[in-house]
Amino acid sequence: MVRYAAERLIQAIIAIFGVLTIVFVVMHLSGDPTLLLVPQDASAEMIAQLRQQLGFDRPIWVQYLDYLRGLAHFDFGISVVQRVPAADIVASRVPYTVMLASGALLVAIGMGIPAGIVMATRRGGWLERLLTAIVVTGQSVPTFLSGIVLIFVFGVTLRWLPTSGSGDFVSLIMPSIALGALSMSTFARMTRISIIDELGKDYVRAGRARGLSLSAVVFRHVLRNAAIPVITIAALEIGNLLAGAVIVETVFAWPGIGQLAIQSIQSRDFLVVQVIVLLISFVYVMTSVLADLVYAIVDPRIRMAR
Amino acid sequence: MNTATFAIRQRIRRVPLSVIVVSTLLLVIVLLAILAPWIAPADPAKQNLLARLKPPGFELRGITYWLGTDDLGRDLLSRTLYGAGVSLSVAILSVVVSTLLGVTLGMVAGWFRGKIEVIIMRLVDIMMSIPAILLAVLTVAVLGPGFLKLVLVLGLTRWPRYTRVAYAQTLQVANLPFIKASELAGAGAARILFHHILPNIAGPVLIVTTAEFGLMILMEAGLSFLGLGIQPPAASWGSIMSVGRQYLERAWWIVAFPGACLFLLVFSVNVLGDWLRDQLDPRSRSR
Amino acid sequence: MSDTNNVLEIRDVTVHFGGRGGLLGKAGPVVKAVNGVNLDIGRGETVALVGESGCGKSTLSNTIVGLQPPNSGSVRIGGEEVVGADRRKLNDIRRKVQMIFQDPALSLDPRSTIGATIAEPLIVRRIAKGKALTERVAMLLQQVGLRPEHADRYPHQFSGGQRQRVVIARALALEPDLVICDEPVSALDVSVRAQVLNLLVALQKRMGVSYLFVSHDLGVVRHICDRVVVMYLGRFVEMADRDTFFSSPKHPYTRALMSAVPEADPMIQRSKERIILHGELPSPANMPSGCPFHTRCPLATEICSEVRPELTPRPDGALVACHHA
Amino acid sequence: QTKDTLTIDLPGDAATLDPHLQWNTDSYSIYRNIFDNLLTRDVKGEIVPQIASSWKYLDDKTIEFQIREGVTFQDGSKLTAEDVAFSINRIIDPKLKSPQLSQFDQIAKAEATSPTIVKMTTKSPYPALLAQLVKLSIVPKAYVEKVGDQEFNLKPLGSGPYKLVNWQKGVQSELEAYSGYWRVKPPFQHVVFRSVPDVSTRIADLKTGKADLIRDVPPDQAESVKGDSNSQILSVPTERVGYLFLNAQAGATKDVRVRQAIAYAIDSKALVEALLEGYGAPVNVVGAKPVFGYTEKVQGYAYDPEKAKELIKAAGAEGAKVEFLTSPAYSRATIEAIQQMVNDVGLNVEISSSDQATFLKRRQGDPANAGGLAFGAWSCACQDADGIIFPLFRTGSIWAKYSNGKYDALVDKARIILDQDERLKLYEQAYEILREDVPGLGLYQAYAVYGANKKLKWQPTANEAMFVTDMSWQQ
Amino acid sequence: MEMQVTDPLLSVDSLTIDIGGANVVDDVSFSVAPGKVMALVGESGCGKSLTSYAMLGLLPPAARRTAGRILLQGEDLAAMTERQFRKARGKDISIIFQEPTASLDPLTTVGAQIVEAYRAHHGASRAQAYEQARQMLVDVGIADPDRRLHQYPFELSGGMCQRIMISIALICGPRVLVADEPTTALDVTIQAQILDLMKKLVADRGTAIVLITHDMGVVADIADDVAVMYAGRIAEIAPVHALFQAPKHPYTALLLASVPKLEDAPKADLATIEGTVPTPNEFGVGCRFADRCPLVTDKCRREQPPLFDCGGGHRSACWHIDRMVEICEVAA
Ligand SMILES: Nc1ncnc2c1ncn2[C@@H]1O[C@H](COP(=O)(O)OP(=O)(O)OP(=O)(O)O)[C@@H](O)[C@H]1O
Numbered sequence A: 001m002v003r004y005a006a007e008r009l010i011q012a013i014i015a016i017f018g019v020l021t022i023v024f025v026v027m028h029l030s031g032d033p034t035l036l037l038v039p040q041d042a043s044a045e046m047i048a049q050l051r052q053q054l055g056f057d058r059p060i061w062v063q064y065l066d067y068l069r070g071l072a073h074f075d076f077g078i079s080v081v082q083r084v085p086a087a088d089i090v091a092s093r094v095p096y097t098v099m100l101a102s103g104a105l106l107v108a109i110g111m112g113i114p115a116g117i118v119m120a121t122r123r124g125g126w127l128e129r130l131l132t133a134i135v136v137t138g139q140s141v142p143t144f145l146s147g148i149v150l151i152f153v154f155g156v157t158l159r160w161l162p163t164s165g166s167g168d169f170v171s172l173i174m175p176s177i178a179l180g181a182l183s184m185s186t187f188a189r190m191t192r193i194s195i196i197d198e199l200g201k202d203y204v205r206a207g208r209a210r211g212l213s214l215s216a217v218v219f220r221h222v223l224r225n226a227a228i229p230v231i232t233i234a235a236l237e238i239g240n241l242l243a244g245a246v247i248v249e250t251v252f253a254w255p256g257i258g259q260l261a262i263q264s265i266q267s268r269d270f271l272v273v274q275v276i277v278l279l280i281s282f283v284y285v286m287t288s289v290l291a292d293l294v295y296a297i298v299d300p301r302i303r304m305a306r
Numbered sequence B: 001m002n003t004a005t006f007a008i009r010q011r012i013r014r015v016p017l018s019v020i021v022v023s024t025l026l027l028v029i030v031l032l033a034i035l036a037p038w039i040a041p042a043d044p045a046k047q048n049l050l051a052r053l054k055p056p057g058f059e060l061r062g063i064t065y066w067l068g069t070d071d072l073g074r075d076l077l078s079r080t081l082y083g084a085g086v087s088l089s090v091a092i093l094s095v096v097v098s099t100l101l102g103v104t105l106g107m108v109a110g111w112f113r114g115k116i117e118v119i120i121m122r123l124v125d126i127m128m129s130i131p132a133i134l135l136a137v138l139t140v141a142v143l144g145p146g147f148l149k150l151v152l153v154l155g156l157t158r159w160p161r162y163t164r165v166a167y168a169q170t171l172q173v174a175n176l177p178f179i180k181a182s183e184l185a186g187a188g189a190a191r192i193l194f195h196h197i198l199p200n201i202a203g204p205v206l207i208v209t210t211a212e213f214g215l216m217i218l219m220e221a222g223l224s225f226l227g228l229g230i231q232p233p234a235a236s237w238g239s240i241m242s243v244g245r246q247y248l249e250r251a252w253w254i255v256a257f258p259g260a261c262l263f264l265l266v267f268s269v270n271v272l273g274d275w276l277r278d279q280l281d282p283r284s285r286s287r
Numbered sequence C: 001m002s003d004t005n006n007v008l009e010i011r012d013v014t015v016h017f018g019g020r021g022g023l024l025g026k027a028g029p030v031v032k033a034v035n036g037v038n039l040d041i042g043r044g045e046t047v048a049l050v051g052e053s054g055c056g057k058s059t060l061s062n063t064i065v066g067l068q069p070p071n072s073g074s075v076r077i078g079g080e081e082v083v084g085a086d087r088r089k090l091n092d093i094r095r096k097v098q099m100i101f102q103d104p105a106l107s108l109d110p111r112s113t114i115g116a117t118i119a120e121p122l123i124v125r126r127i128a129k130g131k132a133l134t135e136r137v138a139m140l141l142q143q144v145g146l147r148p149e150h151a152d153r154y155p156h157q158f159s160g161g162q163r164q165r166v167v168i169a170r171a172l173a174l175e176p177d178l179v180i181c182d183e184p185v186s187a188l189d190v191s192v193r194a195q196v197l198n199l200l201v202a203l204q205k206r207m208g209v210s211y212l213f214v215s216h217d218l219g220v221v222r223h224i225c226d227r228v229v230v231m232y233l234g235r236f237v238e239m240a241d242r243d244t245f246f247s248s249p250k251h252p253y254t255r256a257l258m259s260a261v262p263e264a265d266p267m268i269q270r271s272k273e274r275i276i277l278h279g280e281l282p283s284p285a286n287m288p289s290g291c292p293f294h295t296r297c298p299l300a301t302e303i304c305s306e307v308r309p310e311l312t313p314r315p316d317g318a319l320v321a322c323h324h325a
Numbered sequence D: 001q002t003k004d005t006l007t008i009d010l011p012g013d014a015a016t017l018d019p020h021l022q023w024n025t026d027s028y029s030i031y032r033n034i035f036d037n038l039l040t041r042d043v044k045g046e047i048v049p050q051i052a053s054s055w056k057y058l059d060d061k062t063i064e065f066q067i068r069e070g071v072t073f074q075d076g077s078k079l080t081a082e083d084v085a086f087s088i089n090r091i092i093d094p095k096l097k098s099p100q101l102s103q104f105d106q107i108a109k110a111e112a113t114s115p116t117i118v119k120m121t122t123k124s125p126y127p128a129l130l131a132q133l134v135k136l137s138i139v140p141k142a143y144v145e146k147v148g149d150q151e152f153n154l155k156p157l158g159s160g161p162y163k164l165v166n167w168q169k170g171v172q173s174e175l176e177a178y179s180g181y182w183r184v185k186p187p188f189q190h191v192v193f194r195s196v197p198d199v200s201t202r203i204a205d206l207k208t209g210k211a212d213l214i215r216d217v218p219p220d221q222a223e224s225v226k227g228d229s230n231s232q233i234l235s236v237p238t239e240r241v242g243y244l245f246l247n248a249q250a251g252a253t254k255d256v257r258v259r260q261a262i263a264y265a266i267d268s269k270a271l272v273e274a275l276l277e278g279y280g281a282p283v284n285v286v287g288a289k290p291v292f293g294y295t296e297k298v299q300g301y302a303y304d305p306e307k308a309k310e311l312i313k314a315a316g317a318e319g320a321k322v323e324f325l326t327s328p329a330y331s332r333a334t335i336e337a338i339q340q341m342v343n344d345v346g347l348n349v350e351i352s353s354s355d356q357a358t359f360l361k362r363r364q365g366d367p368a369n370a371g372g373l374a375f376g377a378w379s380c381a382c383q384d385a386d387g388i389i390f391p392l393f394r395t396g397s398i399w400a401k402y403s404n405g406k407y408d409a410l411v412d413k414a415r416i417i418l419d420q421d422e423r424l425k426l427y428e429q430a431y432e433i434l435r436e437d438v439p440g441l442g443l444y445q446a447y448a449v450y451g452a453n454k455k456l457k458w459q460p461t462a463n464e465a466m467f468v469t470d471m472s473w474q475q
Numbered sequence E: 001m002e003m004q005v006t007d008p009l010l011s012v013d014s015l016t017i018d019i020g021g022a023n024v025v026d027d028v029s030f031s032v033a034p035g036k037v038m039a040l041v042g043e044s045g046c047g048k049s050l051t052s053y054a055m056l057g058l059l060p061p062a063a064r065r066t067a068g069r070i071l072l073q074g075e076d077l078a079a080m081t082e083r084q085f086r087k088a089r090g091k092d093i094s095i096i097f098q099e100p101t102a103s104l105d106p107l108t109t110v111g112a113q114i115v116e117a118y119r120a121h122h123g124a125s126r127a128q129a130y131e132q133a134r135q136m137l138v139d140v141g142i143a144d145p146d147r148r149l150h151q152y153p154f155e156l157s158g159g160m161c162q163r164i165m166i167s168i169a170l171i172c173g174p175r176v177l178v179a180d181e182p183t184t185a186l187d188v189t190i191q192a193q194i195l196d197l198m199k200k201l202v203a204d205r206g207t208a209i210v211l212i213t214h215d216m217g218v219v220a221d222i223a224d225d226v227a228v229m230y231a232g233r234i235a236e237i238a239p240v241h242a243l244f245q246a247p248k249h250p251y252t253a254l255l256l257a258s259v260p261k262l263e264d265a266p267k268a269d270l271a272t273i274e275g276t277v278p279t280p281n282e283f284g285v286g287c288r289f290a291d292r293c294p295l296v297t298d299k300c301r302r303e304q305p306p307l308f309d310c311g312g313g314h315r316s317a318c319w320h321i322d323r324m325v326e327i328c329e330v331a332a
């Protein structure tokens, strides 16, 4: 266990390091923020001067080493655009992102998995058709559209929910739905398929033969067996919900790191982007380690094979 | 007779009505997309600033705009028809790229384990932790916009999902006795992966693929929303919708028609995907 | 003992499970499935491996074909070492050895037709293709009592016994030197069993195949085998020629086995005397000291619980591991 | 009854609230209510005193400002000439790395010669000085030196009508009226600037009363605001000019006939009427009416596609590929409309959209890679032609992909003389050259369009500033 | 008649099961009285397992019961609600599946699966149920039951899994036990032990057993009556002694002849039955064994023989019961 954890940790660090390096290089290839910072009438010399002041004229590897040096002291640098520590900027957005991601995950898992179970066990009923329609809608409406439609319907027309805002529960509802809808569909479909796969197996018949109802067999045995692909998806979706929220956050003026990320990329605020990437890769690696652990908890064969 | 013919024989049995319906639908969509240049009533790029945001059925100088016009007075029907081709090819190409890459890597990682597993799975971690949007923006920044680059970005950002799914499923399937049996029969890794593991992990993979298919169209739409998708005057359903969202109140038809098409497409792909999956699973097929 | 003519040479093979500690830190007890066994099988010979369920027969079989790496020991097939062989080498060796798995339900790919399954070894070894392949498959199906039309069916469409025949057909497709048969006929009805046994024997006569034949059915064992090995808790306790074995079983466990064989005649069967084994059934995770059988042995004395008897030769050529037999 | 809290939706949050560090519209909209500037502009756009109560030129390069008395910072401390001199010297100090440095780099130094007098010297005669100083906010010397630059950015303190009480970065800035403000009594006790990037959401906020004022409503969405009984559109012509850049140094547009053809091809009236829905006015040069130097005397290009086609033919450029650079910052519809118009006369325009940073990098970089066309919406916030056509077309400037010695001489000269009539003439000549060479084409004067609650009374100004003190609430 | 002395616990009455349009099980009838063991033998694939699934109402989705009734303690199973049926399963009637490894949930410990079976019908606490399960494992001869209970199916050998299945089937003391090849994977000593356990159930509790097996030895050991199935139909049904001594159907006779015998030379050809079982879509109108039968006549191919009563509870579906002597010659 300890060895496995240590191995994973080292691999994770290498992976995160890889991410940082790739992003660093590509970001720097794509230009620097000087042009965006200067007033439009700045002269070429002025731009060069500011660039030099900000240190973007140095060779990329010097900047990279510099960055790493800072990183070694847990110094993530100061945003050239906002002139505050990059880590602070990102940190201030984390709570919002956590809220939104949890909300969306709740929608996705809370609705997706039960829907999948129902769709698998009630094949052919009207309930299955209704759920299918919902699932397909979730998969085929772009978030920028669903977001604004939600706002117009529930915010402007019905006035049930605030049109934008952040931090409180009511304003979390619509963004969570908009963001979670797609994942919800994915969960529902994956759950459905996995369960259908399992229902054909002999142990289901054996379970019923010992006097369990079909639903008892489903809940006690089938779900567990069907869990692996669903867990895989869950791990993928968590990372997705963190970084994939750009559009939802933009539409609902939700100040999460997705919005920050796109703004920082667009303003070439390198250090902020780096912190975000660091954070996302950390979370991603953690969830995938977690997923591996959960695989092992769910499936003793995987557990023993390690 | 080889394995393939053994397997393919009897494949098409009783095809349910729903599958026939959606296949027809899909075929129609694809045909419309391909035939767009011949059947579209107007040039999709032809603007008429005097006829902006006109509702379906609007007529001007003998031309009928069956689905209305957009904010530059272009014929929405023609744009939707042409947009189908763009959306479909983006989705198909990127799904194909990411499936091929992702599933192969996932199976290889799950089957060989060891070093190669670590390398592939960490690569997956790396790719997954770089937000897709960042990669998209940066790619456009470095390489410039364009259709192939779009496909490249989408394909490159999405393959790790297939890898994770294929990997997890492979781990499970690889322990089953029939895999060992085939190893004993002398089957090499390639054969085991593609003849035995692949069909047995195809269910979940197909789910991802069909889900991703719609998602790719949505991702392209998202990039269009951010101004980084297909370059105008070419249009995709996504870009039409991202324009239309500004005019939800004034001109609902702009989003409505491509939206409906997208719904039908995603629905058809899902139904077809599920059916295909069932075809791959002989147990549920003979039901 | 070492004879170059041997198809299989097993030396001191030991296989233990567990103990390493799972991912979640639960270090289970070590299951000593196979403990230092030695066995040679000559060309064209059939050796039966009998023993209680869970005594390590399948584990040993898996080890022989390289599916289960042993903790120690050596397995040579046709003179080539299986233990530690790389994939390519193993693949070469496996040409000569095939296995019929115990559980047919799980050893067939649910998504391949049985035709494809049987054809697989022929395809991958490039032995046949096209029409010849179809014919070979049809022939193999017929040999195991199935019909050529069955080739297009999937495993779930067969009964348990039919699946077992498919597994046999696949194993025989390559005409290997050695076939490890892990209870190949126990799921078959008697007439098909007879067919399969006839088939196995015919193949042996024709091609000199050797079999390691794991079975519970002593009737079958007597019919088909040249030599019998009795395994108990991961060890061989008796090894003898068929005739010697059946005429004078020596180990108390063997004798109990013999007496428990049901006769296919209600009159005889219901009046038969049986040696009933009492006492606690030990487990491979908690191996008793001394003779593994002493907890249930009617002849057990003090020495049995202290000293483990080794396989020792008896005048009639049998090897027996017992202090008293 | 007075309204206690005014909520304003901006497209973004302030990047910094240190007025010396940022010059983007959102930051400016907020911090300009926290800080007073040395000078300001009135509703008509004239430069008028603010912290400086008067000023006089001692010579071409020296100017003396009289500093207003009785002004206090929001911590109660007095604002003195020391603070003013400190502010000037701070922004020109390279150590601050201020991106605005280029606007003030003509200033050599400033010193407080008495508690109420600041003397400033420039490196050369600099007629645009006052226009630039309109952008200089006065910061408290003692406070800045005490807390340091970084802390000052987070907790700014100025002498303006509102003080910052809470800044949730990326979310909103909450301001509170400063009761000791010298000029007027601030009309609202609280002001909240929220960051709402999506315009549809801003409109929804306005309609539901979540916001009282929203900035940056695209003209074709104004309809939606007008249709709401509680909302109104406030708009004003600005000094911002929408223009088309034509690369005179590379590609098909290198041929002046092609550039002229493009100028004839564009129906800017249609653009204004159809796409801007009237929230814009045609212009004949690259400049707008509120700008000093703008002239009606130079003829614009009338829409004449036939002539355009002839010119293209003459240049042998039929079907030539022209890359049209753009970024999501610019109206997509306008770009596409221009593309179509130019294509209609026989060129082949391809739009290439990338993010703003990349757009700028290419647009300001090597001419060969700067695209044939690009759209721009230019405002120098100085209402002076020098702030427009000098950076856009003067040889060697980052934007110029054009070089004309005669033109350069004219704009260089106009830069350093102080006689306004003379300058007007020079700009007229310069505009005439630009008309001939078409390195850029003025399309329209942009309007600033705001959505507001019906009860909000406010006259927006040409410089797009948002002074809360100019607003009021009508019951 | 002996059969009428006690009411049968379970009777199957003209059961017909259809898969894809073919009657895979066709008009099968038999019954078991309390304390009796009915053995079901027959070629593999002849429909034994399907019959057993039908008895528990657990036919695979592809299969449909198209005719016939199954009566459990006189009650028609088809008339039961799903709820009643569920209550009955495991308690009134339980089954030992043929393929034990596949029939156990791979992700649940075997102990939990046994306990679950017990608790499905008894309001026992988990601890009590575990104690029961432990006892059950001892009864089926599994050493170290405490540890085994906490293991997963893949950690057990095939035979152990089979015994786990047996434990699950027996833990609630069913009135009727359907055992589908319960001892195939077991060595003879354990097999004997299991058979003893069954005999004890029969003797002590009057359990009725339907035993499906290929092992004629087991049949000889434990069965009271034997039904021989061929291609979905009952070929012959008789008390065990009668069947072994004087089979009245050619298939039975040939089947018995193919058991390896002591006096056979080693590796000599065993007697087999020529040909293969017809697939369900090849079933003709006549006797399904006709193609392989040494006694075949035209009538056999034309007409399906009914089950003739030969007295003493012995019935056979053959037109040529009187010519059985010939068979004995063929077999010898
Ligand atoms: N799910 C299914 N789909 C199609 N055919 C099936 C299915 N299950 C069983 N069959 C067919 O039904 C027939 C009877 O099967 P069954 O399992 O009852 O045989 P069995 O008598 O139990 O054989 P065995 O002794 O080998 O277990 C076989 O021919 C088999 O191929």
Ligand SMILES: Nc1ncnc2c1ncn2[C@@H]1O[C@H](COP(=O)(O)OP(=O)(O)OP(=O)(O)O)[C@@H](O)[C@H]1O
Residues within 6 Å of the ligand: C017, C018, C031, C033, C052, C053, C054, C055, C056, C057, C058, C059, C060, C102, C284, E154, E155, E156, E157, E158, E159, E160, E185, E186
């Ligand atoms: N993967 C495994 N992990 C842990 N223990 C195992 C594993 N496989 C087998 N065992 C244990 O090893 C021992 C030997 O098992 P094996 O399958 O070889 O028995 P067997 O002789 O084939 O029995 P059967 O006749 O019942 O098939 C058993 O105690 C079993 O529980």
Ligand SMILES: [Mg+2]
Residues within 6 Å of the ligand: C057, C058, C059, C102, C182, E157, E158, E159
């Ligand atoms: Mg075994």
Ligand SMILES: [Mg+2]
Residues within 6 Å of the ligand: C159, C160, C161, E048, E049, E050, E098, E180
């Ligand atoms: Mg069966």
